[in-house]
Amino acid sequence: MKIIADTGKCVGAGQCVLTDPDLFDQSEDDGTVLLLNAEPEGEEAEENARTAVHICPGQALSLA
Amino acid sequence: MTDVEETTATLPLARKCPFSPPPEYERLREESPISRVSLPSGQTAWALTRLEDIREMLSSPHFSSDRQSPSFPLMVARQIRREDKPFRPSLIAMDPPEHSRARRDVVGEFTVKRMKALQPRIQQIVDEHIDALLAGPKPADLVQALSLPVPSLVICELLGVPYSDHEFFQSCSSRMLSREVTAEERMTAFESLENYLDELVTKKEANATEDDLLGRQILKQRETGEADHGELVGLAFLLLIAGHETTANMISLGTATLLENPDQLAKIKADPGKTLAAIEELLRVFTIAETATSRFATADVEIGGTLIRAGEGVVGLSNAGNHDPAGFENPDTFDIERGARHHVAFGFGVHQCLGQNLARLELQIVFDTLFRRVPGIRIAVPVDELPFKHDSTIYGLHALPVTW
Secondary structure (H helix, E strand, O other), X not given: OOEEEOOOOOOOOOHHHHHOOOXXXXXXXXXXXXXXXXXXXXXXXXXXXXXXXHHOOXXXXXXX | OOOOOOOOEEOOOOOOOOOOOOOHHHHHHHHOOEEEEEOOOOOEEEEEOOHHHHHHHHHOOOEEOOOOOOOOOOOOOOOOOOOOOOOOOOHHHOOOOHHHHHHHHHHHHHOHHHHXXXXXXXXXXXXXXXXHHXXXXXXXXXXXXXXXXXHHHHHHHHHOOOHHHHHHHHHHHHHHHEOOOOHHHHHHHHHHHHHHHHHHHHHHHHOOOOOOHHHHHHHHHHHHXXXXXXXXXXXXXXHHHHOOHHHHHHHHHHHHHHHHOHHHHHHHHHOHHHHHHHHHHHHHHHOOOHHHHEEEEOXXXXXXXXXXXXXXXXXXXXXXXXXXXXXXXXXXXXXXXXOOOOOOOOOOHHHXXXXXXXXXXXXXXXXXXXXHHOOOOEEOOOHHHXXXXXXXXXXXXXXXXXXX
């Protein structure tokens, strides 16, 4: 699984960070998503990545 | 001659049980999930009641938030246009690309990390108010003692607005959100607050510091050479209003709900790690800012199999969406362990609430501290006598008498 983040679409709501702070962070400057780990491993991390994609309000996250 | 359009309901629909959405939502969702409705403004619009349709509409680029457009669906009588002083749209009334730029300018102030840094100060504010509550007479009104002053102080300190003026702006805010006032009264409240913030921003421009959000925005604008006084006034206006009523009402509604559901409250008391999940469930169950999810179509676009034509208004009934059984199993059950973070209580799409993580943090600190420090707290009147805000654009409680 690979997480793809489109910062152009990101609205900085921080929902991904709340879901899994080991996978996601936010830029201090404009709040947009920073991928800490684009390739989550293990059931829990993969489930968190799917949740983050589902709740992202700007639909800036996708999986490949 | 004009055709009288057939509509299925007139919004806003009334709640029967104060803890549940209007029962009519269920019928609409089952019989006519995308239906024509009448609005108090005299307009007709589409009402959406399914979670997925609401998410799709709010994330589509073909819907506008421009509240000045005659196409924008309004839940109150339309206000008089001001010819002398043009309306300056705030974030919630802008569309991309202007909205994207304006939101990026300020969203760094509301990141999850920035909010966590506020935790000690919010805890101090909550503790001081609970000290005062415990030292005061019983019963006490939790709205005045805790629900309103905590978010109000926090947003004032964050923005750099003097809290000593709180009676003035709280009164403007509640008149603007009331459905019981005339369009003229609403406009007067709007203009008073706008003039106040216009003067405040002017003062700050003369002596801007890094100490507060407005000061930081002024300094940032100077750096980029994009100084825009009107935009700052609009931002201050939006954040001050949005920072008040919403969180205050969720504190009161959440406290009342948890006290009415002692089995659920016991779970939080036993494990404060569950408070955040309880907050998501409370947000879902109440969905207090339902009209924030109104838009109008800028192109012919199909949503959930229905063609919505350019210029037609759409009201995303987010409270109906948050009780859609297709999105939430047994949606009418209050279950703090549901883990339903895909609700749309903060909206969805590019306008999703900027201050949502501040709201979560305030609610978390308030609930954890209140139930720890006042374990014997209970509602001091029969629940059916509580004054719920059936008359406001933002749902909540006018008062919550408690004793302990």
